[in-house]
Amino acid sequence: MELLSNLALGFQTAVSPMNLLYCLVGALIGTLIGVLPGIGPVQTIAILLPTTFALPPVSALIMLAGIYYGAQYGGSTTSILVNVPGEASSVVTCLDGHQMARQGRGGAALTIAALGSFVAGCFATVVLALLAVPLAELAFRFGPAEYFSLMVFGLVGSVVLASGSLIKAVGMIVVGLLLGMVGTDVTSGAHRFTFGIPELADGVGFVSLAMGLFGICDIITSLEKREKRDILKSRLTGFWLSRRELREAAPAVVRGTLLGSLLGILPGGGAIISSFTAYMIEKKSSRRPESFGKGNICGVAGPESANNAAAQTSFVPLLTLGIPPNVVLAMMAGAMMIHGIQPGPRVITSNPALFWGVIVSMWVGNLMLILLNLPLIGIWVRLLTVPYRLLYPAILVFCCIGLYSVNNNTFDIGLTALCGLLGYGLHKLECEPAPLILGFVLGPMMEENLRRAMLLARGDPSVFFTRPLSLAFLVLALLLLIAVALPGIRRGRDKAFTE
Amino acid sequence: MRIRNPTDFLTGLLFLFFGAAAMLLSRGLTLGTAAKMGPGYFPFALGALLCALGGFLLARGVLSAAAGGWPSLQIKPLFVILSSVVLFSQILNPLGLLLSTALLVLLASAASHEFRWKEALINAAVLVGIVLTVFVYFLEFQIPVWPAPGGRGM
Numbered sequence: 001m002e003l004l005s006n007l008a009l010g011f012q013t014a015v016s017p018m019n020l021l022y023c024l025v026g027a028l029i030g031t032l033i034g035v036l037p038g039i040g041p042v043q044t045i046a047i048l049l050p051t052t053f054a055l056p057p058v059s060a061l062i063m064l065a066g067i068y069y070g071a072q073y074g075g076s077t078t079s080i081l082v083n084v085p086g087e088a089s090s091v092v093t094c095l096d097g098h099q100m101a102r103q104g105r106g107g108a109a110l111t112i113a114a115l116g117s118f119v120a121g122c123f124a125t126v127v128l129a130l131l132a133v134p135l136a137e138l139a140f141r142f143g144p145a146e147y148f149s150l151m152v153f154g155l156v157g158s159v160v161l162a163s164g165s166l167i168k169a170v171g172m173i174v175v176g177l178l179l180g181m182v183g184t185d186v187t188s189g190a191h192r193f194t195f196g197i198p199e200l201a202d203g204v205g206f207v208s209l210a211m212g213l214f215g216i217c218d219i220i221t222s223l224e225k226r227e228k229r230d231i232l233k234s235r236l237t238g239f240w241l242s243r244r245e246l247r248e249a250a251p252a253v254v255r256g257t258l259l260g261s262l263l264g265i266l267p268g269g270g271a272i273i274s275s276f277t278a279y280m281i282e283k284k285s286s287r288r289p290e291s292f293g294k295g296n297i298c299g300v301a302g303p304e305s306a307n308n309a310a311a312q313t314s315f316v317p318l319l320t321l322g323i324p325p326n327v328v329l330a331m332m333a334g335a336m337m338i339h340g341i342q343p344g345p346r347v348i349t350s351n352p353a354l355f356w357g358v359i360v361s362m363w364v365g366n367l368m369l370i371l372l373n374l375p376l377i378g379i380w381v382r383l384l385t386v387p388y389r390l391l392y393p394a395i396l397v398f399c400c401i402g403l404y405s406v407n408n409n410t411f412d413i414g415l416t417a418l419c420g421l422l423g424y425g426l427h428k429l430e431c432e433p434a435p436l437i438l439g440f441v442l443g444p445m446m447e448e449n450l451r452r453a454m455l456l457a458r459g460d461p462s463v464f465f466t467r468p469l470s471l472a473f474l475v476l477a478l479l480l481l482i483a484v485a486l487p488g489i490r491r492g493r494d495k496a497f498t499e
Numbered sequence: 500m501r502i503r504n505p506t507d508f509l510t511g512l513l514f515l516f517f518g519a520a521a522m523l524l525s526r527g528l529t530l531g532t533a534a535k536m537g538p539g540y541f542p543f544a545l546g547a548l549l550c551a552l553g554g555f556l557l558a559r560g561v562l563s564a565a566a567g568g569w570p571s572l573q574i575k576p577l578f579v580i581l582s583s584v585v586l587f588s589q590i591l592n593p594l595g596l597l598l599s600t601a602l603l604v605l606l607a608s609a610a611s612h613e614f615r616w617k618e619a620l621i622n623a624a625v626l627v628g629i630v631l632t633v634f635v636y637f638l639e640f641q642i643p644v645w646p647a648p649g650g651r652g653m
């Protein structure tokens with residue numbers, strides 16, 4: 001019954017006119033950037049972070065969360081109609097969704113993508129509400145040793161998500177951790193790696209790093225490619241599903257929802273990996289695997305449900321343990337810290353209205369999305385005709401003004417250009433920036449917990465292996481590393497990323 | 500010696516550079532002991548780890564059986580986009596938001612291979628309008644809009 005009163009509290013927060021408005025704004029912006037290829041939730045959250053400073057933390061988080069799950073709705077539209085993924089998590093939707101559109105069932109594909117996402121979103125909200133309290137209570141029993149090991153586990157998880165070389169991904173984590181060290185050391189007050197620059201005393205700005213690595217760098221690399229989009233010109237008709245399509249797609253929605261909910265919670269999980277896995281499972285378990293890639297509705301329903309479920313359940317580790325499982329949630333963690341809220345088990349008790357408000361807002365946002373998405377598809381499609389050469393200067397302008405407003409100085413803008421250069425170099429060297437951002441967010445917490453654990457154990461590192469929970473996290477991390485390094489699984493993973 | 504896999508090799512160099520820099524800079528800080536870590540302890544250890552990873556990648560880049568090509572760079576988008584951002588940061592305070600935004604849009608637009616003067620000018624005008632409405636009028640950002648009198652530079 002406590003759950004009901006909690007949800008009631010969340011409902012009160014989420015349906016206040018102001019929060020409803022920001023939920024709508026977030027969901028709409030999310031859909032918009034989901035539709036547009038080349039700009040995803042990570043860049044958008046980075047760009048819009050500064051504009052949320054003036055808002056109360058609840059409204060800011062509700063809006064930013066809306067961007068993440070809204071993008072999962074929007075991404076499918078582009079995949080189906082243009083055969084270009086609007087989002088990385090909608091890559092597999094292209095395979096069957098676009099074929100359906102070519103066969104005149106584009107409307108049905110869009111409907112099942114939206115319906116599947118809605119079912120998944122509702123279910124994931126319940127999962128989030130049910131898991132949050134027990135997990136946070138568990139986290140309260142963690143000492144510094146457990147936290148340190150948990151963060152190691154979380155960081156190793158981000159390696160799974162990165163494509164390409166394992167060593168490079170681990171190196172990117174370390175670079176991120178080191179960047180997180182820049183600034184004043186909390187314990188001793190010493191300035192580290194600041195090169196005597198006063199603006200660096202507070203550390204490298206999260207917004208600068210994120211915008212440089214994702215916003216600016218993506219613009220530069222997009223400009224190097226000269227691709228043309230080919231939009232399906234035929235009129236969209238037939239949004240209703242036939243009875244046969246519904247019967248085929250319903251189990252796929254259920255499977256995708258369950259899978260996505262599970263994968264979203266695990267470190268390294270999230271929308272992208274869930275949609276790939278869901279597609280593979282649908283294809284393997286189908287009685288007609290040869291029909292995949294030729295417009296099988298399960299190939300749309302499964303992944304689209306999975307990515308939305310995962311987008312939402314990935315809030316579980318952030319809000320209960322303080323560990324962001326993927327890069328979008330690392331952005332959310334950064335946003336929370338900027339608003340003065342330390343992500344972790346204390347959020348539920350010290351800030352219940354915020355916690356439950358954000359959770360309930362996800363359900364409200366999903367409801368808004370399903371009501372708005374299908375009627376607005378005409379507008380979204382027209383947006384796709386806006387050429388990139390007009391779009392990217394606008395993104396740059398928003399970046400620069402947002403950066404200035406963080407500290408009302410121009411230093412952050414220059415720093416972002418430098419981070420953009422770093423990001424470009426890393427892109428060329430085939431190093432993924434996602435592990436770097438996770439390392440950056442977790443770095444300071446990780447060091448603090450390491451120091452405290454070692455202080456309590458009087459310098460004996462065996463503390464990490466003698467405490468059962470801590471050992472369990474380290475063993476899990478090791479198993480995960482071995483699993484990623486094994487040739488068989490490696491091939492499977494590479495295949496999933498290239499398919 | 501032939502470098503068989505240049506991206507591995509270059510990444511190795513980069514990691515070695517970052518790792519060595521971290522170790523060198525940490526030496527100026529108190530290292531402390533394992534029980535009482537100073538501000539230099541964790542960064543020093545991370546630097547050492549990064550150097551090890553870098554060394555491994557360097558060796559793999561030279562010895563690897565999987566040969567790869569050198570990364571291809573395009574200077575124009577990189578240079579134009581980065582310099583437009585740096586330019587904005589330099590001129591915002593003396594020239595104000597209005598002119599800086601317009602210049603940022605015009606310069607950045609030139610990075611595209613589909614650049615057209617007329618289109619870029621219209622885009623700049625539209626974006627200046629949006630920026631003034633959204634950031635100055637609605638969100639009330641504290642940001643200089645007009646050129647500072649007397650050309651006060653920063």
